Amino acid sequence: MKIGRRCFLSFLIGGAAGTALTPLPWKLTDDLSIWTQTWPWTPVPPDGEINYVNSTCMLCSGGCGITVRKIDDRAVKIEGMKDHPVNNGGLCIMGLSGLQLLYGPRRVKEPMKRVGERGEGRWEKISWDAAIAELAQKLNTVRGSSPESVACITDESFGTVPHLFKRFMAAYGSPNLMITPTIQDSYEQTLKLMQGVDGIPGFDLENSKFVLSFGCGILEGWGSSSRMFQAHSRWTETGGKLVQVEPRLSVTAAKADKWVSLNPGTEAVLALGIAQVIIKDGLYNKDFVEKHCAGFEDWEGEDGKKYQGFKNFVLEAFTPDTVARLTGVSANMIQDLATNFVGAEKPIALAGRGKGYTPGSLHEFMAVHALNALVGNINQEGGVWTLDRPDYIGWGEPAQDPVAQKGNGTPRIDGAGTERYANTRSMVNTFAEAVNNGAAVEVLLVSGENPCYTLRGGEAVKKAFEKIPYIVSFSPYMDETAAGADLILPNHTYLERYQDVPAPFGLPIPIIGMTRPVVKPQCDSKHVGDTLILTAKKMGGSVRDAFGWENYEACLKETLGDLWGTLESDGFLVNADYTPPAWDMAFGDESKKFQFFNESYAHGNNKDIFSQLRIEGDPGAFPLILVPAESMRIASGPVADTPFVMKTIPDNVLKDKEIFVEVNPATAAAYGLRDGKSAALSTPAGRARVRVNLCEGIRPGMVAMATGLGRSANSRYIANKGVNFNDLIRPVPDPISGLDSAWGIRAKLERA
Amino acid sequence: MKSTNTQTKKYGMVIDLDKCTGCGACMVACMAENNVPFKENESNKQDSITWLRVYKMDNGKPYPENDICYLPRPCMHCEGHAGHSPCVSVCPATATDYSTETGIVSQIYTRCFGCRYCMAACPYHVRYFNWWDPVWPEGMEKMLSPNVSVRTRGVVEKCSFCFHRYQLAMEKAHYEGREEIEEEEYQTACCQACPADAITFGDLYNPKHKVFELKQTPGAFRLLERLGTNPKVFYLTSRDWVRKQGDNYLKNEGQVIAKGGH
Known part of the structure; x- marks a missing residue:
């Protein structure tokens, strides 16, 4: 048989049409997609009975309630516990991914x-x-x-x-x-020095209507982050105002109703500048200040010496012009902040920078807390409360043998x-x-x-x-x-x-949670x-x-x-009806009064006490100032990010293994730095190679670097990525508490 | 048993950008709920699978007028015109479909053969391709949920509005002799997790659901509305610059409209 052109073409077309009409190609495509998707190594999660266990998260000091969903004996998801007094169903990014710690490759499997x-x-x-x-x-x-x-x-x-x-x-x-001390320690000492109480602080922020925050990472994880987020959402609904004082546009600053940028380290000066306006204009709560405060007016001590009170000290040294010069905040703005603060219903002033891992300067805490006293918002709705330390552990002291006594x-x-x-x-x-x-x-x-x-x-x-x-x-x-x-x-x-x-940090009600x-x-x-x-x-x-x-x-x-x-x-035990002691019972000092100043810390030169905070480094060799950029998405405490949380880190914070630093374009131009390019960052404490992220949300002259990266141990998902901020900074002891008050360090950034 | 028609629903979301703090809890809640894989380096955001991604927006102004805002972006579950959402229209395998019962755009992994037309068609970049087989470190496969299939190399995946939660809720309702579910019975994982209560989820058709009112808030907007994708995720903001970045406008466009008035 001779196969001609026509025959060949008919055969070809007929064959193609025939094949197309059979289910064969479709079946093959279908099979192919099934075959290529059923590899033996693809896990098929076994089904089982769903059950829930309530517990408490321990990844930070927030004390959030969690509900863990289990399939038989496998935990498959952690969720926030509904109606929990701390987090009411919400949960942070780390808490949600806690199972990756439980089942993760970083576990130490045996002694x-x-x-x-x-x-x-x-x-x-x-x-x-x-x-x-x-x-x-x-x-x-x-x-x-x-x-x-x-x-x-x-x-x-x-x-x-x-x-x-x-x-x-x-x-x-x-x-x-x-x-390990945190801002809780600084707050406890503030309460001790100013209120004479041995207690822990609580902040009734849900009911505050005007929050003046001096660099607190309210939306970066300040105590229970879920609680703070819910409080913030409540302010947006009820017209509560948040003012953030900070030299960098953090998330808190961006979500605030007003962002006040200032020269880094001058937070306490600004607080006293605001106090000056309040006092000068006679706007303070006279009922509270006159009846329940000491150290406001000048006084004569038991030693016969004359002491300058808070009022005259502030009036003299912290005039708007001086404060404007030191802080870089205009005198008009200081006036506005003062009038808005005292004019608001239930105002509160907060100290404790960032996530609160660094205890900070006690002067700053006291200057800020003085603002709360000026408006009388202590132990009041929407204000700063004191709570007793938990006292259910009644073991008594252990017997000590002579060796123990000597040691x-x-x-x-x-x-x-x-x-x-x-x-x-x-x-x-x-x-x-x-x-x-x-x-x-x-x-x-x-x-x-x-x-x-x-x-x-x-x-x-x-x-x-x-x-x-x-x-x-x-x-x-x-x-x-x-x-x-x-x-x-x-x-x-x-x-x-x-x-x-x-006792989770900052909660104004006593609560005991239990993890199980x-x-x-x-x-x-x-x-x-x-x-x-x-x-x-x-x-x-x-x-x-x-x-x-x-x-x-x-x-x-x-x-x-x-x-x-x-x-x-x-899973928890709460005293939801707790009310803090009234003013006449609130202050534990002999005078039963709030102490703006007292002899124990007011002697010497007051002006020295509340001055600009020290920062390590020589401005000549290190012209810039390095500060931490804290984020909910990078755990910067003892425990590192989980693989899930690592996925949420933006690529202008961490790219491959390289960390970025935020620099204002004006500063970058002055030092010849370009966006995305490598640079050498050095401080008196150490040096690191970084990349530049040009960012309009940071004050010129500063560099901000993410905290929580640069972990040397841990799994391959986390280890050896970026730089550890703690290696570039050194502690600076606070003159009163001795605790670390370093909020930044001088730095140099050069093209590499 | 006689089957009854269920009421037509249109599930959607309203996200309040004034409340959103960009904390990322929604992203991680979604990953944990939906067995989303992870790999050693997730800093190449083009191949990093995040069904819900929180974008950072910037008003572009110099310091100190600079402002930022965060925008969570799940799948928009576009209705298009009569269910012709961009991705559904192009899928040759019917691996993605628009449900007229719930308004949810599905993704059926076993049908997907990885042509990625849908990824090209989606104007929101909500779809992700599995370039590699997912690998869980030893022991971590224990946290996988049986309610969501584990994907393999070569398929596209995206946000399903936690459809398995809808299925479970409907099953439970049917078991209890009810035909419909309550608002709180079906909530997505991101909405449930959001510590700022910025995300609200429900049936956009149902006046009893919170989203019904919220979506009518003055100034509520959707992303790239002008493309006619008819998305079901609404955003609220008090900042004009945020709203403006939600779509493409000609320079000075708002002003021209304001002057027009004929």
């Missing part, structure tokens, strides 16, 4: 002992019995010579776990327990609680310096904290930690401190353990409370006698007593 060099990452798995025996033996050995050379860094002040650490250290014989009698290595810093509980900021200067630390215990990342000072911190011969980490995650430790005794994560979580095991422990970890109890028992002697509990759960149940039932069923 581990270092075998290689420090930080090399070579570990030997050991049993819990062996680990506890080793720690107990080590502690007993050190106790024989110098118990005070055991130091401990932990993150929380209240609740049974920090109390177990306090008890352990007291029974052991070391005064060197350091609880506890030695001075603290960080200088807290000395005559100079009498009101300060602990100063982690001086720890590295103290160690480098020869303070003997034989053993360092670290729980809930990550000082190798969070402590400021870069090289000095590294050097100090290298000098400490034995570091024990209780971290559930392989963070920077755990990676450089000698022994890791991993705690359960907050989703696997019981723990009481009392949402799932059974995923690794061979142990509750840090149990580890402490077991270690004490193993050590024997008076340390053992201080820990009579069988285990942590028994200790918690016994401590909470009647409260346990409610906490077990509801």
Whole structure:
């Protein structure tokens, strides 16, 4: 048969038409898409019974209630607990992704002992019995010579776990327990000095109608971020006003009704400038100031000396012209701020910069708090309240043997609680310096904290930690401190353990939350409370006698007593009807008055007290000022971002492994820097390679860098991306509290 | 059992940009709810899968007049004209479809063969292509939800308005002998998570739902409205410059209209 052209074409067309009419090509396409989508490595999440567990988030000091959705015994999603007094259903970005910490690759899966060099990452798995025996033996050995050379860094002040650490250290014989200070410590000292109360602050912000914030990261995570977001939304609905005083257009500044930019570090000066206008124009709350305040007018002290009162001090030294010159805020604006503040219903002034990790300058807190006193908004609706510290832990002091007594009698290595810093509980900021200067630390215990990342000072911190011969980490995650430790005794994560979580920062009502095991422990970890109890028992002697509990759960149940039932069923216990004491009962000082000034801190030169804050660095060598740019999307505390949260970081903050710094275009032009280009950033504390992000939302002459990046340990999703801000800044002790008040550091930015 | 017609619904969202703080909780709530994958480097935003992305807007003015605003962008679930949304019109595999029952634009992964026409057609960039197979570190697959299929390499994915939550709510309602669900029974994960209560979700047709009133707020706008995509996500703002960036305008356009008046 001869195949002609016509025949060939017919065959071709017929064949094509025939194939098209059969289901074959469609079936093949369909099959192909199915085949290419059913790979054995694609997980198929098993179905099961949905159930919910209520608990409390412990990723920050906010104390938000969480509801965890589970499928059988797998936790699949964390959501905010509805009607919870703190967060009422909302939850922040980290809280929402907490399961990535629970199930994540950064977990320390079992107790581990270092075998290689420090930080090399070579570990030997050991049993819990062996680990506890080793720690107990080590502690007993050190106790024989110098118990005070055991130091401990932990993150929380209240609740049974920090109390177990306090008890352990007291029974052991070391005064060197350091609880990382925050703005809560500065507020507590402000309340102590000005109101004479030993309490914790609460801010009735939901009811405030005018919020004057001096750099507080209200929308960057100030206490419970969800609570602050809800308060802010309420202000937009009810006409409440937010004024943000800050040299950078942070999210808080952008969402505020007014953004007041000022020369960095002059916040306290501006506050006193506003006070000056209020006093000069006679706008202050006379009822409160005249009846319930001391130190407002000049007075004669018991020593016969004349003291200048707050009124004349401010009137003389903080005239609008002077303040305008220092702060860069116009005299008209100062006048407006003052009249709007006093003219508003329920105004409140807030201090405590950014997320509140740096305690800050006590002068600044006191200057700002003086504004609250001038409008009488103390212990009033919409104002600053005082609450008692939680007092449900009634263990009594542990018995101390002579060794413990001797150890506890030695001075603290960080200088807290000395005559100079009498009101300060602990100063982690001086720890590295103290160690480098020869303070003997034989053993360092670290729980809930990550000082190798969070402590400021870069090289000095590294050097100090290298000098400490034995570091024990209780971290559930392989963070920077755990990676450089000698022994890791991993705690359960907050989703696997019981723990009481009392007194979240800034909440104006007393509340105790409880975190509970949402799932059974995923690794061979142990509750840090149990580890402490077991270690004490193993050590024997008076340390053992201080820990009579069988285990942590028994200790918690016994401590909470009647409260346990409610906490077990509801997840929290709240006194929603709390009202703070009235003015005549509010002030604990002998005078029963609010102290604008008093002799204990007013002597000397007042003008020095409230001056522009110190900043480290020589302006000649370092012409710019570096400040932190804090964000909800980058966790900057001990725990790093989760992979989900890393996805939300904009590409002009972090691109590949490079971090950007915000620079005003005018400043960039002066230094020949171009958008997106590399630059060398140096400060007196360290140097780093960065890229430039030209940004109109920052004051000229400044550089802002994201905090929370530059983690050296952790998983590949987070590690070695960007630069750690804490390596570029050094702590500056506050003259009154001794706590770190460094809000920035001088810097130089050059083309690279 | 006799099946009854369900009432026609049109689910949509109203987002108050004055309340939104750009915290990103909605983004992460969405990722956790919908088994969205993640990889080592997510800083190339073109291949970083975020069903809901929060954009930062800038008024472009110099310091200190500079202002920023955040804008969460889920899928707009465009109705177009009679359900002809841009993506649905171009999909050769019927992998994406417009539901006339709920007004939700679906995405059926097993039908998608990855031609990405829909991505080109979508003016909002809400669609993402899986260039790689998702990989969960060992142990992290435990947090995967069985309510949403895990995608593979080669398919397009996007926001579904948490359609599985609608299905679950309807199932529950039917089980309890009800034909319809209440407003709070079906809420998207982002809306539920938003700590600022900036996102409101519900049936735009239903006068009892909060979105019904909110979408009529004076000044409420939708993104790129002039394209005729008829999106179902409304935005509220008190800032004019934000509203103006929501669409493309000719220079001085507002002024010309104001002067016109014939």
